[in-house]
Amino acid sequence: MAETQFPRGALIEVCCDDDGFRGAWFEATVLRSVTRRQNKPQLYIEYSHLVQEQDQSKPLKEFVNVVNARPRPPRDIDPTFKLSEEVDAFHNDAWWEGIVTQVLDNSRYSVFFRGTKEQIEFGKNDLRRHREWIDGSWNPPKEVQLNLDSTPSNSEDKYDKGTLVEVSSNEEGFQGVWFTATIVKASGKNKYTVEYQTLITDKGKPLREVADTAHIRPLPPETKVDSFGRFEEVDALYKDGWWVGVISKVTSRSKYIVYFRNTNEELEFKHSDLRVHYDWIDGKWVRASKALGF
Numbered sequence: 001m002a003e004t005q006f007p008r009g010a011l012i013e014v015c016c017d018d019d020g021f022r023g024a025w026f027e028a029t030v031l032r033s034v035t036r037r038q039n040k041p042q043l044y045i046e047y048s049h050l051v052q053e054q055d056q057s058k059p060l061k062e063f064v065n066v067v068n069a070r071p072r073p074p075r076d077i078d079p080t081f082k083l084s085e086e087v088d089a090f091h092n093d094a095w096w097e098g099i100v101t102q103v104l105d106n107s108r109y110s111v112f113f114r115g116t117k118e119q120i121e122f123g124k125n126d127l128r129r130h131r132e133w134i135d136g137s138w139n140p141p142k143e144v145q146l147n148l149d150s151t152p153s154n155s156e157d158k159y160d161k162g163t164l165v166e167v168s169s170n171e172e173g174f175q176g177v178w179f180t181a182t183i184v185k186a187s188g189k190n191k192y193t194v195e196y197q198t199l200i201t202d203k204g205k206p207l208r209e210v211a212d213t214a215h216i217r218p219l220p221p222e223t224k225v226d227s228f229g230r231f232e233e234v235d236a237l238y239k240d241g242w243w244v245g246v247i248s249k250v251t252s253r254s255k256y257i258v259y260f261r262n263t264n265e266e267l268e269f270k271h272s273d274l275r276v277h278y279d280w281i282d283g284k285w286v287r288a289s290k291a292l293g294f
Contacts, residue, residue: 011029012070014028014047096113099281165216167194192210229247
């Protein structure tokens with residue numbers, strides 16, 4: 001990224017790596033063109049909506065790494081949004097990426113946020129189309145909604161005995177990871193006993209536990225790709241489960257460096273240990289876009 005790209009007065013957005021704010025983009029203005037601090041190109045900025053902790057009447061000013069900055073994306077005039085469309089929603093003083101799960105009356109929309117698993121209602125003025133800043137230009141999202149005839153629908157969260165599924169974990173350090181399992185039996189309202197394929201007990205037997213349907217989904221579709229591109233969102237097979245990450249570097253034809261936002265780690269994977277990332281939302285598989293705040 002060229003150092004002259006953000007001159008004094010430029011209107012930009014800045015992403016944050018702090019816990020609870022990863023992937024959020026905050027509006028700001030450049031106060032000083034790029035300077036160098038600790039051998040890294042930096043910008044001195046003033047936030048549009050964040051204030052100083054000591055004096056909340058004054059906007060927050062700070063140095064940020066230039067790689068965490070981008071121009072403000074273009075806005076559409078009087079936009080409307082469709083079901084399953086990727087959007088950015090203005091919430092808690094920043095823009096967060098989500099997916100439209102309901103089109104409501106009076107130009108209002110229900111938006112699902114994958115990172116927090118929250119669903120919040122917004123007016124259209126607090127939404128914008130999701131766009132990505134890649135290699136110096138804005139790109140529309142690559143989003144695909146699959147034909148449901150080829151994907152089992154479990155809109156009522158009902159699963160038969162023996163069905164292969166994936167189960168997410170809430171355990172510390174494993175939030176959002178999906179593990180392959182088999183449905184053993186129904187175990188009460190909206191609960192199933194599952195047997196994991198890769199997790200075992202201390203006695204060497206497959207681990208069984210009761211899981212809520214909120215943490216169960218069908219197996220995602222198998223989409224064959226010859227290669228993955230930089231900034232593409234993927235699932236990586238790691239520690240017996242599937243972790244969502246973003247391709248940060250292509251090291252060879254069959255190896256990739258993947259960045260994990262939740263842990264702020266980068267690890268190398270073979271092509272065979274990666275798959276296209278999909279989200280299971282309201283009984284439908286939705287393919288996410290690239291560069292989710294990376």
